Amino acid sequence: MVRTDHGAASEAGRPLMGESAYQTWMRYFTPSPAHHRLGLVCLGVGLQHGALPTVGPRTLDHHVAVVIGAGSGWFRGTDGRRRPVTAPALIWLTPGVLHHYGANATTGWDESFVDFTGPAVAAYTELGYIDGDRPVVPLTDTATARAAIGRITRAARRGNPLLEVETSAAVHELLVALRRARADAGGDTDPVLRALARDAFQPLSVLEHAARHGMTAAELRIAVRRAAGSSPKDYLLGIRLGRAKELLVGTDLPVAAVARRVGYADPAYFSRLFTRRVGIAPGRFREQQGRAAPGGWSDQVPDPEHPPTITPTATA
Known part of the structure; x- marks a missing residue:
């Protein structure tokens, strides 16, 4: 869906005359109770860029990860303090918490967002993957997060029978990617x-x-x-x-x-x-x-591009 309201781009992608342009694409989903038992479900996904309209003040009943890939803006939470947001960055929107944010009115920003919920959110929060106390998180890059969001957008095609399961798996992947990309976390290093x-x-x-x-x-x-x-x-x-x-x-x-x-x-x-x-x-x-397959145990991590394989025996 491409919005064409005030300040948006036209259906053809051309800026409206005399208006500051932005573009928005978004989809929303309604997973069934069975899908919720997967632990995480995706409720929506969006890709936006430009001088976007200000969001809020508002509260939500679910989580949203807002990934800023380029540009800058600001965020204001319950404490009333206005924080600068400079890409690459993550904005956490958590249930019941007032938030108010927007892109730079002149230059705008590049934003992706994923709405999600589910019983696994509590575990991800306990493990530090979701940090509601830090609504603005600097990132080292957004490439892996954007890849996970890209999988959600591709799954969002109309009539996809695997939509809810595919997007659920991608939300798990997104949370891991965002955890690895945090600027204050060294990860494997x-x-x-x-x-x-x-x-x-x-x-x-x-x-x-x-x-x-x-x-x-x-x-x-x-x-x-x-x-x-x-x-x-x-x-x-x-x-x-x-x-x-x-x-x-x-x-x-x-x-x-x-x-x-x-x-x-x-x-x-x-x-x-x-x-x-x-x-x-x-x-x-x-x-x-049981025992390992014949051939012996190896401590060497295999190359994912060249995993161990069985070479067929040539026949005469």
């Missing part, structure tokens, strides 16, 4: 996370890990929460249990030896921890998953 991953299998407490970085335990918790959306303990546990599963499936090591390999001197404690987090005991996990 964060030095604290790299060091924790390197030392994850050593029998160190959180306090000892913090001391290695010249931090207090509280400072380490803040740093890991900001970079990974979890506590240091949970971050380390995820790495340890992931490696334990690989050893259980890919080797014949006894459970006690697996426990030692991943940093637990007490096999009984490791088994209780594994069972509580995974849902089954280590030995049972090994039985369910």
Whole structure:
């Protein structure tokens, strides 16, 4: 849909005479209760650029991610403070929270938005992917976020029977892309996370890990929460249990030896921890998953462009 109201572009894309031009395309969806059980559903998507009309003041009953790819403008929230917005940037609109924002009246901006809701929003918020306390978030770039939004716009074609599921998957992808693109998050390059991953299998407490970085335990918790959306303990546990599963499936090591390999001197404690987090005991996990395919276990991450394949045997 291309809007043709005051200040908009015409259907042919030509500016209206004597008016400051902007262009808007948007679609809105109504997912069923079954789709809501996917965890996240997309309620709408839009692509806009130019000297857009001011939005609000208003409140909504769902979340919106507004991605600013170029240009600048401003945002005003419940505190009444007017914040500058300079691309690349993200504006979070959260349910029930008053917001008021707009592009620079002269130069405008390039904006994409996605409306979404669902029970998984609470988990994404707890993990730090959605931060309602920071309505304006500087980004390093918008390329991956725009790619996810592009998938939503392509799915929005009329009559697409997979619309709600495709757009739901793309909202999950969008939240991950926005988390990675945050200017204050190093992601895979964060030095604290790299060091924790390197030392994850050593029998160190959180306090000892913090001391290695010249931090207090509280400072380490803040740093890991900001970079990974979890506590240091949970971050380390995820790495340890992931490696334990690989050893259980890919080797014949006894459970006690697996426990030692991943940093637990007490096999009984490791088994209780594994069972509580995974849902089954280590030995049972090994039985369910079976052994690795013949040819041996590899720790090398395969190239997605050239995954492992079976070469057909030539026949005479």
